[in-house]
Amino acid sequence: MIVQNEAYVMLSLVLFVLGTMGVLLRRNAIIVFMSVELMLNSANLALVAFSRQWGTESGHLFVFFVITVAAAEVAVGLALLVAIFRTRKSINIDELHQMEG
Amino acid sequence: MSELILFVAIGVIAVTAAVMMLLSENTVYSALFLTLNFLCVALLFLLLNAPFLALVQVAVYAGAIMVLFLFVIMLLGAEKTTEELKRFRWFNITTLVLAVILLLAFGLAIGAGQIDLQEPVGAQPLVRVIHAAPDADAVDVRANDVLVAQDVAFGETSEYVSLPPGTYNIALFVAGTDQAIAAAPFTFDASGPQRATAETIVAYGEGAAPVLASVFEDFRTVEDQGSRLRVFNATTQAVQLIDPGVEFNQRDAQIVVDTVEPGTESDPVILLEGINELAFIPTVGERVVDGDVSNLDTADTLFRLRDYEVERDTAQLMVLTDERQFDETSRVIALPLVEDTLAPFGSPKSIGQLMLTKYLLPFEMVSLLLLVAMVGAVVLTQRYHDLSKALHRVKGPANRRRVARPLTSVVASQLGTQFPPTTTNGDAAPESSPELQPERP
Numbered sequence: 001m002i003v004q005n006e007a008y009v010m011l012s013l014v015l016f017v018l019g020t021m022g023v024l025l026r027r028n029a030i031i032v033f034m035s036v037e038l039m040l041n042s043a044n045l046a047l048v049a050f051s052r053q054w055g056t057e058s059g060h061l062f063v064f065f066v067i068t069v070a071a072a073e074v075a076v077g078l079a080l081l082v083a084i085f086r087t088r089k090s091i092n093i094d095e096l097h098q099m100e101g
Numbered sequence: 102m103s104e105l106i107l108f109v110a111i112g113v114i115a116v117t118a119a120v121m122m123l124l125s126e127n128t129v130y131s132a133l134f135l136t137l138n139f140l141c142v143a144l145l146f147l148l149l150n151a152p153f154l155a156l157v158q159v160a161v162y163a164g165a166i167m168v169l170f171l172f173v174i175m176l177l178g179a180e181k182t183t184e185e186l187k188r189f190r191w192f193n194i195t196t197l198v199l200a201v202i203l204l205l206a207f208g209l210a211i212g213a214g215q216i217d218l219q220e221p222v223g224a225q226p227l228v229r230v231i232h233a234a235p236d237a238d239a240v241d242v243r244a245n246d247v248l249v250a251q252d253v254a255f256g257e258t259s260e261y262v263s264l265p266p267g268t269y270n271i272a273l274f275v276a277g278t279d280q281a282i283a284a285a286p287f288t289f290d291a292s293g294p295q296r297a298t299a300e301t302i303v304a305y306g307e308g309a310a311p312v313l314a315s316v317f318e319d320f321r322t323v324e325d326q327g328s329r330l331r332v333f334n335a336t337t338q339a340v341q342l343i344d345p346g347v348e349f350n351q352r353d354a355q356i357v358v359d360t361v362e363p364g365t366e367s368d369p370v371i372l373l374e375g376i377n378e379l380a381f382i383p384t385v386g387e388r389v390v391d392g393d394v395s396n397l398d399t400a401d402t403l404f405r406l407r408d409y410e411v412e413r414d415t416a417q418l419m420v421l422t423d424e425r426q427f428d429e430t431s432r433v434i435a436l437p438l439v440e441d442t443l444a445p446f447g448s449p450k451s452i453g454q455l456m457l458t459k460y461l462l463p464f465e466m467v468s469l470l471l472l473v474a475m476v477g478a479v480v481l482t483q484r485y486h487d488l489s490k491a492l493h494r495v496k497g498p499a500n501r502r503r504v505a506r507p508l509t510s511v512v513a514s515q516l517g518t519q520f521p522p523t524t525t526n527g528d529a530a531p532e533s534s535p536e537l538q539p540e541r542p
Contacts (some may be wrong), residue, residue, distance in 0.1 A: 003108045018119040024196040068467045072474030078173045079481035
C-alpha cells in the first residue's frame with residue numbers, strides 16, 4: 001500500500017469537519033440532514049481504512065450496518081421533515097422551536 | 102504510484118464537492134454535490150480493497166438515499182433556501198474557530214503517527230492430527246499433557262484445535278491408556294489476522310510407534326479457479342502423482358506432482374476445477390522422466406483416483422500411506438483432506454460469511470430497525486388534518502355504520518311522503534341520530 005492509512009483518515013477527518021460545519025452553519029433542515037450523512041460517510045471511510053490496516057473484515061461489517069442505519073434514519077427524518085413542513089410551512093430550523101416549552 | 106495519484110485526485114474532488122454542498126444556495130445543487138462526494142468515497146472504497154462496500158455505497162447511498170432527498174426537496178418545493186435569518190450573529194465565527202481547532206487536534210494526532218503504534222494481532226494457530234500409521238492402534242492426542250483429540254483410528258483425522266502460539270510437545274497415546282507411543286516437539290506460530298494457515302501433524306511409519314511430521318497448510322485464496330494440492334508421502338517409497346490421460350494413453354499423460362520422497366511433502370500445485378484423473382506411481386525405474394511416458398504401465402499404479410472431483414476455492418492435503426490388508430499384504434491408499442480456502446478480502450462471500458456467523462445478532466437488530474423505520478415513515482407521513490378527528494375516527498362513536506341518508510328521509514321514502522320536511526342535498530352524511538344534526542356546521 002503506497003498511500004498510508006493516515007492519508008485516508010486525514011481525508012475522512014476533513015470530510016467530517018466539513019459535515020460538522022454544515023450542521024452548525026446552515027439553517028435549512030434538509031441541508032443539515034445531508035451534512036449528517038456526510039459525517040456518517042466520512043466515519044465509514046475511516047472504518048474501511050482501519051479495516052485494511054488490520055487485515056480483518058469487521059470494519060466492513062460495521063460500515064454495512066452504518067449504511068443501513070443511515071438509510072433508516074433518512075427515511076424517518078425526511079418523513080418528519082415533510083410532516084413539519086405541512087404544519088409550519090417552513091423547514092428553517094431557527095423557526096422550529098416549539099419544543100422549547 | 103498510481104494509487105497515490107488516484108487518491109489525491111479523488112480526495113480533492115470529494116473535499117471540493119463537500120465544500121460546494123455547504124456553500125450552494127440551491128438545495129438541489131447541494132444534493133447533487135453530496136452525490137458526487139458519495140461516488141468519490143465509493144471509489145476510495147475500491148482503492149481500499151472493499152469492492153462490495155463500494156457497490157453498496159453506490160446503490161444505497163448515491164442511489165436510494167440521495168433519490169429520497171431529491172424527492173423530498175421536490176415535494177416540498179424547497180429548492181431555494183429561505184432567507185437565512187440568523188438568531189445569533191456570533192455563531193458563524195465560533196463555529197469556524199471550533200472546526201479549525203477540531204481539525205488541528207485530530208490532524209496533529211494522526212500526523213504524529215499515533216494510530217499505527219499497535220500491530221494487528223494474529224489469529225491462534227490451528228492444529229490437527231491425521232493417523233496414517235497402519236500398524237499403530239487408535240490414539241489419543243495430547244498437547245503439553247492437555248487432551249486435544251480422542252480415539253483417532255487409522256485413516257481418521259482429528260478436528261482442528263486452536264492453540265496459543267508457542268512450542269508444544271505433541272504426544273500420541275494408545276487410546277484410553279497412558280501408554281505413549283510417539284512424541285515430538287512442534288512450534289506453532291500465529292497466522293495472520295485471518296485464519297490463513299494451519300498445521301497438520303501426520304503420524305506415519307511402520308511398526309507400533311509412529312513418527313510425527315508437521316505439514317503446513319495454506320488457506321489463502323487460490324487465484325486460479327481450482328484447488329491447492331499438497332501431497333505428503335507416508336509410504337516407504339518415492340512416488341509421483343501423474344495425470345494418466347485417457348486410459349493411460351501414453352501421449353497425453355503428464356506429471357502433476359514430481360517425485361516425493363518418503364516422509365516429505367510436495368510443493369503446492371494447483372488442480373483445476375472439475376473432474377480429474379489422477380494416479381500415484383512409484384518413481385523407481387524412472388518410468389516417467391521429464392514428461393516422457395513411453396514406459397508407463399498401468400500395472401505400476403499404486404493408487405488411482407478415478408473421476409476425482411475438484412472444487413474450486415479449496416485447499417487439500419493428500420496423505421499417501423500404506424494400508425494392511427487381511428492377507429498381511431499391504432496396498433497404498435490416499436487420504437484426501439479437503440478444506441475451504443478463505444474468500445478474498447472484502448468480497449461479498451467473505452462479508453456474508455462474517456455477517457451470518459459472528460455478527461448475526463447485530464445483523465438481525467439492524468434488520469429490525471429498518472423495518473421499524475419503514476413503518477415509522479409511513480405513520481409519520483399520514484395526513485391528519487385534525488388529530489382529534491383522527492382519534493374520533495379510530496375509537497369514537499363513529500364506529501357505527503355510517504348512514505348515507507338521514508333516517509327521516511329513509512322513513513319518508515318508505516312512506517312515500519315528506520316526513521318531516523328535510524333538505525337532502527348535503528354531501529356529508531349526518532349522523533343517524535337526529536339530535537346531533539343542529540350541531541353540524
